[in-house]
Amino acid sequence: MTAIDFIPFVERLATVSGEAILPFFRTAFALEDKNVGGPFDPVTEADRAAETAMRRLITQTFPSHGLIGEEFGSREAEADYVWVLDPIDGTKSFISGLPLWGTLIGLLHKGSPCYGLMNQPFTRERFYGDGRAAFWSGHNNGNGEKTTRKLRVRPCHGLERATLMTTSPRLIPQDLRPRYEALEEKTRMARYGGDCYAYCMLAAGHVDLVVEAGLNVYDIVALIPIIEGAGGIVTSWDGGDPAQGGAVIAAGDKRVHEQALEFLKTK
Known part of the structure; x- marks a missing residue:
């Protein structure tokens, strides 16, 4: 399989994680500090719910694949294919009600990143790429319809x-x-x-x-x-x-x- 073959599955992971997260955003929810005594490092019910949903789907669909997740650690991290998950990257923004967070879904093949997606379910945006091309999909074209466009960095001379x-x-x-x-x-x-x-x-x-x-x-x-x-x-x-x-x-x-x-x- 190539990275392209996994795209529909990655989209499913983004959908199930978003469904787990959004009921918590801008509501009252349980919050813990993972780094008591050090710099504040929050984790929420939403983080754990989203990673649980993604890990369950990966294990059911690709039982031989490895997993690395922020909340629940690693499993078979030396496998040829390893999923790397951060259910809410930007938890401090999340708990502050700011939409500057996203779910990160990465795939390693023999130790090298071969595909990645950042999903922001609140703004309904997805950024994704395979190292050769990258795209954005969302709904900010004024008429509510989903659109997709190719991503390209800009030149900067210094x-x-x-x-x-x-x-x-x-x-x-x-x-x-x-x-x-x-x-x-x-x-x-x-x-x-x-x-x-x-x-x-x-x-x-x-x-x-x-x-x-x-x-x-x-x-x-x-x-x-x-x-x-x-x-x-x-x-x-x-x-x-x-x-x-x-x-x-x-x-x-x-x-x-x-x-x-x-x-x-x-x-």
């Missing part, structure tokens, strides 16, 4: 013209933060917040750089095929493979990526 996004500079470890701050100082504009939405806006050609650190594998795997399919580039801060998370940079233009790495990589 950092002085670049719009940079990060979820929050405070989430970047202190030993790495001076590098980020030096980079931000060189850009035209920086915007905070967005989580997975920031990467999708890069793929759609609205921003030029996304820089994060401390990511987990489920935070990034689904986004890599979307960005690369739109013509962008995603690496670690040292220019290596970003698929395991950590310190990650995504750029729409190779020139900006190269300039940003000069600030971010180990000297």
